[in-house]
Amino acid sequence: MTSFRLTVEKAVKTYGGVTALADGNLDVQAGTVTALLGANGSGKSTLSKILTGVVSPNSGSITLNGAPMRFASPQAARQAGISAVYQELSLIPDLTVAENIWLAHEPLKNGFVSRTLMRQRTQSLLDLFAGLYNRHLTPDALITDLTPDERQLVEILKALSFDPRLIILDEATASLDGQQVNRLFELVTQWKANGMAIVMVSHRMEEIFRIADKASVLRNGRTVGERVIAETSERELVELMIEGAGALHRERAPLVDPANPVRLEVRGLKTSVLHGVDLTVRDGELLGLGGLQGQGQSDLLMALFGAIRSTGQMIVSGEARHFRHPRQAMAADVALVPGDRGSEGLLLIRSIFENLILPSWGSYGTPIRVARAREKGAVIAEELKMVMSSLDAPVNSLSGGNAQKVVIGKWLLRAPKLLLLNDPTKGIDVGAKAEFYSLLRQLRDRGTAILFYSSDDDELLGLCNRVLVMHDGRVSTELFGDRLTHEQLVSASMGTPS
């Protein structure tokens, strides 16, 4: 138990043509807490998944106690004593707490699963967090009946049940409350003393400084440095995370004219993920939404579009509205460009023309005046500089960038007054991005109010004059003018006021 040392060197992982991890390195030892840091898309999730055998690297080496290792599957990593608390929870909703915790290593008695033993052991694990959860959290409770924080606790206990020598906490505190986090950190300190190695991936800088011994920083898929926490500062770590990353050509517009009418005003917007969001967008403004992924940005846009239920006040074009269905939002000249083209934005096997006209068939009469619709479609395709064989080609024959133009084009045909963009440039090539940016600028100059969520910090910095940074379902920071810098953006994403 005393000597546990796991090192990852020069790990590379590509998905299709996209490099998620270009040079990942990590050194983990018994009795230390190693924090893994990085901005969005820096490769920290990929690196931690390599440790747990969920993802197998294209190249690179893993060394366990001096011997080369290769984890072909999660089971293999588990046998080596590695277990993880995953960010996207790995619990099975219809099984009980006990069944989930002991899945794949159920205590057996005479070859049969012993429910009694399973219950007892689950209870003693639950006792670690005694008094910090609701009474209905028992070994026999179904996961689907638990609150998010309780599921997170179960997830932690599940990882612990494997009696690991290395435990990976991937955003394990995301849905815990203050006292639960305190208790978890007490436990982490105990585990450390008992010689366990701990890797923690966290977006909360404050937690890293509370509990970690050292930090390993990733940037653009590369490990760029390792620091001893006692000898570093938040500032130094943030700088490591961003250094030299901001390469996009800056062409930022001045702040919007305050005389422009307010297109959208939101007060106290709440959903299951959002905890009260306030914001205002004026005509001709390109307002950015930033922060680490999954802090409620997509929920905000979906709620504004009426695609998910929300409570709170919304004033659209001077009228109090609350959209309960995307149709109502569309009728009020609101458009949403979704993030996932394949699943939300396009009918992939249908023609470009059909996709473009889909939201606006209503304006071409009954029977439909197809010729006129085609004319309009051709104009938009021209305006978007789409590279295609013909309007009748199926959308799945297009490149990612051109497919995304179809998604945008279909909403532009409706001439929206408020455009909501949900990370629209994910996975499209640089050239298409540049065209997309100039399109956004044109729309803004024509007076469209745009709310633009991007997981790419450079885009926000290069296009927006004001950025709202979201953290844990709230707008934590508003950045504009001199305060709108990459450093501010990253440190606000990590939840550190500076």
Added chain:
Amino acid sequence: MTTISAPKTRSPIGRTFSRNPFLLSLILLIIMIVINRALQDNMLEIGPLNGTLRTMMPAIFLAIGQTFVVIAGGVDLSVGSILSMTNAILAVMITQEATADQALVAILVALAAGLGAGALNGFGVTVLRLQPIVTTYATSFIFAGIALRILPEPGGRLPRDLTSFYRNPLQLSESFAIPLSLILITLLVIFWLVLSRTRFKQFLFATGGNADAAYTTGVRVSRVKFTTYLLSALFATLGALALTLGTGTGNPRAGELMTLPSVVAVVLGGTRLAGGQGNIIGSIIGVLILGLIGNIISFGDLDSWVRPLVDALIIIAALAIPGVIGLVRRLNQ
């Protein structure tokens, strides 16, 4: 208690039903028995009961096999054809003069063919990663074709002492007899209760509940899925055995219309079609309900067109229940 978020509360009755979805089907079954009894006085006497249960046995085996596949998140549309194929094999190989040894060999051959069919399905789903519906629908034509190749026309006659052993109630004492099918059903229930205490059962439910989560936890998801197709084929073969012994003959189209009812019985028994929840006891009840509905229609002097209509309504109702529950929940929010 530091957590502010209110726990979801469920009434004890709601919880009982959500944990044991087959309770609802049990109530439905009792209603069916009462109606059926009213139409057919001697229904619960040993003779008619034995006959009713015996005709349902093949469907019960199919539904049990189907349950495993559905719980793991798949579906097997080839069970009917596997039954036809193995029924044909048994009818051709067990001739009227067959010895016990020859009968045993025939059963082993049928089992091997059935398991081969299951392995083909499992291969398509877990190795080639094809959609279960597509895979098993396609293979169903292969198995149906093989059945017709082996036995082009209905025929074959099994030795009388073999079939009569299966057909007649088991005479335990002079005054007390019990339908053999009831013993088989009891054994199947015991089999399930034993299985429920194995790791395999946990893996099965975890795979259907959330295959990705199960995989990251260390469950060999592909292996579990593969096994469900083997089990489904195995039970289809046992169904064929029950059918062959019951009818004493073979029919290459015997299973043609049995696949869909097997899925309906599974859903009727409270197994979730999307996987992750279910139970073979419920499926057995599901088959009994479907069978009794057939009885009611024939004893109630209803027109023959009523039968497919009722079947269709049951399918729609069974499939709609989860959606309706979800709709009610959303409206209550």
